[in-house]
Amino acid sequence: MEKKKFSERVIEIISNIPYGKVISYGKIARLAGNPRGSRQVSWILSSSSQKYNLPWHRVINKRGQISLKPGQGFEEQKSRLEKENVEFCDDITVDLNKSEWKIEELRRKE
């Protein structure tokens, strides 16, 4: 029985996010097998991003916006994304049309 934990899957998915791409919490949750687990994804990031060396800055909310608040990591996230040439629509919104990671399509073929 390979009962991989939801957290493990999430971590695996996040670590597979390619350079310059972003993905929403909800999609990660769905890919990990838990469509309603978006909040867990955020919890995993805050608790294990350092530990597993995850590209946490490539995870944003569904609107394509950075969910962190100024002074709580927002600046760092934005700065990291800009370094990866991710385009922003405004100060807090990433251009999903160009930078959203389309893992779903890849997975369906599998």
Place this chain on the structure above:
DNA sequence: AACCTGACTTCGG
């Protein structure tokens, strides 16, 4: 064990 919290998402007004 019960209650609170959270880097979310969805629905209704």
Place this chain on the structure above:
DNA sequence: TCCGAAGCCAGGT
């Protein structure tokens, strides 16, 4: 389109 409330799951206290 915007705002508030509810729903969801796992960890921490």
